[in-house]
Amino acid sequence: MSNNKPKQKAKLWQYPWGYRESFLIAFFILLTGFLVELISGGGIRMPAWPVNIAIIVIFIIYFFLVHSLIKHPIVKWLSSPKAAIASISAFTLMVLLLGFISQGGNMEDPRLIDSLGLTHVISSWPYLMSALYLLVVLGFTIVRRARTFSIKNIAFLLNHTGLWIVVVAASLGSADMWRLSMQLEMKHPVTTAYDSHGQAYNMSFGMQLLDFTIEEYEPQVGLMRNADFMLQMEKGGKLATVKEGTTAELENYSLSFEKYIDKARKYDDIYDTTSVPGGSHAVYIVATDEQSGQTVEGWVSDGSFNVPASYLALNNELSVAMTQVRPKEYSSDIRIYHTLDEYEDFYIEVNKPLSIDGWKVYQVGYDELLGRWSERSVIELVRDPWLPVVYVGIFMILFGTLYLLWMGNGRIKTKKA
Amino acid sequence: MTWLDYPTYLLLATVFWSLALIMLATPRKSIFHKLIGIFLFLGLAAVLTFTISLWVSLERPPFRTLAETRLWYGVFIASIGIVLHYRWKLPLMLAYTILMALLFLFLNYLNPDTFDKTLMPALQSPWFIPHVIVYIIGYAFLGFSFLIGVWGLYLNYKGKDIERVMLMADNIIYIGFAFLTFGLLFGALWAKEAWGHYWTWDPKETWAFITWLAYLLYIHMRLRKKQSHKTALWIVVFAFITILICWFGVNYLPSAQSSVHVYSS
Numbered sequence: 001m002s003n004n005k006p007k008q009k010a011k012l013w014q015y016p017w018g019y020r021e022s023f024l025i026a027f028f029i030l031l032t033g034f035l036v037e038l039i040s041g042g043g044i045r046m047p048a049w050p051v052n053i054a055i056i057v058i059f060i061i062y063f064f065l066v067h068s069l070i071k072h073p074i075v076k077w078l079s080s081p082k083a084a085i086a087s088i089s090a091f092t093l094m095v096l097l098l099g100f101i102s103q104g105g106n107m108e109d110p111r112l113i114d115s116l117g118l119t120h121v122i123s124s125w126p127y128l129m130s131a132l133y134l135l136v137v138l139g140f141t142i143v144r145r146a147r148t149f150s151i152k153n154i155a156f157l158l159n160h161t162g163l164w165i166v167v168v169a170a171s172l173g174s175a176d177m178w179r180l181s182m183q184l185e186m187k188h189p190v191t192t193a194y195d196s197h198g199q200a201y202n203m204s205f206g207m208q209l210l211d212f213t214i215e216e217y218e219p220q221v222g223l224m225r226n227a228d229f230m231l232q233m234e235k236g237g238k239l240a241t242v243k244e245g246t247t248a249e250l251e252n253y254s255l256s257f258e259k260y261i262d263k264a265r266k267y268d269d270i271y272d273t274t275s276v277p278g279g280s281h282a283v284y285i286v287a288t289d290e291q292s293g294q295t296v297e298g299w300v301s302d303g304s305f306n307v308p309a310s311y312l313a314l315n316n317e318l319s320v321a322m323t324q325v326r327p328k329e330y331s332s333d334i335r336i337y338h339t340l341d342e343y344e345d346f347y348i349e350v351n352k353p354l355s356i357d358g359w360k361v362y363q364v365g366y367d368e369l370l371g372r373w374s375e376r377s378v379i380e381l382v383r384d385p386w387l388p389v390v391y392v393g394i395f396m397i398l399f400g401t402l403y404l405l406w407m408g409n410g411r412i413k414t415k416k417a
Numbered sequence: 418m419t420w421l422d423y424p425t426y427l428l429l430a431t432v433f434w435s436l437a438l439i440m441l442a443t444p445r446k447s448i449f450h451k452l453i454g455i456f457l458f459l460g461l462a463a464v465l466t467f468t469i470s471l472w473v474s475l476e477r478p479p480f481r482t483l484a485e486t487r488l489w490y491g492v493f494i495a496s497i498g499i500v501l502h503y504r505w506k507l508p509l510m511l512a513y514t515i516l517m518a519l520l521f522l523f524l525n526y527l528n529p530d531t532f533d534k535t536l537m538p539a540l541q542s543p544w545f546i547p548h549v550i551v552y553i554i555g556y557a558f559l560g561f562s563f564l565i566g567v568w569g570l571y572l573n574y575k576g577k578d579i580e581r582v583m584l585m586a587d588n589i590i591y592i593g594f595a596f597l598t599f600g601l602l603f604g605a606l607w608a609k610e611a612w613g614h615y616w617t618w619d620p621k622e623t624w625a626f627i628t629w630l631a632y633l634l635y636i637h638m639r640l641r642k643k644q645s646h647k648t649a650l651w652i653v654v655f656a657f658i659t660i661l662i663c664w665f666g667v668n669y670l671p672s673a674q675s676s677v678h679v680y681s682s
Binding site for chain 1: 419421531532533534535536537538539541542591592595596598599602605606609610611612613614615616618620623624626627630631633634637638640641662670671672
């Protein structure tokens with residue numbers, strides 16, 4: 001890494017430490033991490049409250065004490081750009097491994113990459129050790145700059161402290177976070193929620209689904225090859241949007257949408273409006289071959305769990321078919337019971353979570369087989385006490401970056417002038 | 418307006434920009450040289466006209482698919498090249514950015530999108546536009562820095578002084594890095610609202626973080642100015658490769674089987 005050629009090469013481990021020492025230390029840290037991972041197996045679990053906060057407080061006191069009391073070259077090295085570069089490199093290497101290797105290996109019958117922690121990088125020892133190296137260097141850098149406080153330092157401190165806070169709070173706080181999923185039913189209130197391992201939890205409240213709504217995009221039709229049931233499309237082309245009383249062109253066919261039924265049932269090859277759950281989308285199409293002038297007509301429907309689909313055959317090769325209708329937005333009306341007669345109603349949709357009893361409630365899914373007829377709504381309950389701390393860090397970085405963008409790299413400009 | 422109308426606009430942009438590049442080679446004082454700006458602008462206008470009309474007919478912001486993001490990339494990298502040229506007189510860089518914009522726009526000609534109005538519910542958020550726009554601007558600056566990096570490596574190879582090139586790379590990367598940071602953090606704030614957590618190590622998130630770390634490395638490399646320029650420039654090249662993986666490559670990685678960011682399948 002070190003490309004500068006000093007006149008006389010300093011001995012290894014002679015102070016002040018340079019790139020060689022910084023990278024060797026990074027290498028030993030990763031090596032130790034991998035060895036510990038091999039021996040202990042299965043990675044690590046972050047400590048929960050109050051151990052995590054104790055670790056953070058000790059960490060911070062340690063930075064200040066060591067920085068002010070010990071004037072050793074190693075302490076100076078810990079806040080040097082060389083240590084920063086080596087620690088960022090080691091950490092980047094671990095994240096790169098995470099980026100390339102498929103996560104979630106099988107620990108019952110571990111392969112070498114499982115045992116080295118590479119299929120669960122985030123909870124592996126080498127990752128933790130590299131992050132620790134980064135956080136220690138970052139911590140000492142912050143403490144050093146904070147002691148010579150000046151206006152010019154503000155952006156620097158905002159960025160570096162913000163990053164330290166985000167990484168520490170997000171990783172050490174993860175054990176205090178709750179993410180539970182709940183399947184709400186229309187018939188009765190549900191009180192059980194599950195975590196990602198399938199562990200059940202009894203909540204102090206019950207929730208019942210009052211109503212579930214899906215808003216859909218308009219149905220679309222396209223030309224389907226009879227041979228393989230695949231859509232035949234020109235690159236860059238579009239499907240025809242179904243609207244009653246309009247016409248559309250697909251290749252050399254003109255399609256006239258005569259009648260559209262949003263919720264249809266099929267009866268003797270004819271689609272009809274229905275109020276029974278499970279109706280499909282259906283449209284009556286008159287298709288004209290613009291070259292020969294021949295017409296065919298009939299029903300086209302996407303079908304549902306209750307109604308068969310229909311295609312309109314144009315010739316031996318092609319048919320008109322309806323593509324799957326996509327949801328635009330879905331939402332739930334929910335009643336929460338604190339006790340049997342004490343309840344309140346609320347409404348959630350995707351991207352619009354709600355805070356209830358210290359939980360943030362998200363709309364995440366529904367019964368996709370039944371689609372708009374779903375009588376089940378899947379919600380997620382999230383509780384993350386460290387979130388405000390992470391947000392403080394995020395906003396510190398945002399403001400620091402704004403300053404950076406505004407001022408540019410000041411040193412470079414003055415040097416240029 | 419659909420992707421079927423695209424070739425017309427691409428042709429217009431190609432013709433206008435090619436004329437501008439040819440005129441760029443004429444002497445400074447010639448009448449042609451003064452017309453460059455007009456043709457640069459006309460080319461940009463052609464691409465913008467298509468982009469905006471596509472937006473109108475899709476009835477949703479065109480930021481979802483790869484072809485749509487390539488379109489914006491073309492718009493932004495050309496704009497940055499034009500602005501920087503008029504700020505610092507960099508004809509060679511202008512030519513590079515225009516050619517790069519044309520390359521990305523031409524990729525869309527080979528690989529157009531299907532006209533698809535749908536936008537999955539989680540993407541329907543006020544964060545959608547800022548998140549993507551900020552990233553594309555960042556990518557455009559960093560794409561520019563990649564060109565500077567390659568140029569610097571070439572000059573270095575030829576044994577020329579590259580101090581000025583390094584300063585330019587620094588400035589461009591500071592701007593690009595700031596936008597990357599915004600994109601990453603906007604994404605985190607949005608994810609909290611849409612998916613319940615600000616960070617889930619989704620493959621696209623992981624790779625966005627890797628790109629961020631790569632430029633972070635460059636910035637820290639440059640704190641000591643005496644250091645080897647060559648290593649720093651190689652990091653710029655490597656960092657842009659991570660951007661390309663993050664942008665196009667993630668979908669093909671084994672680690673990305675269930676990414677929430679794969680929308681265009």
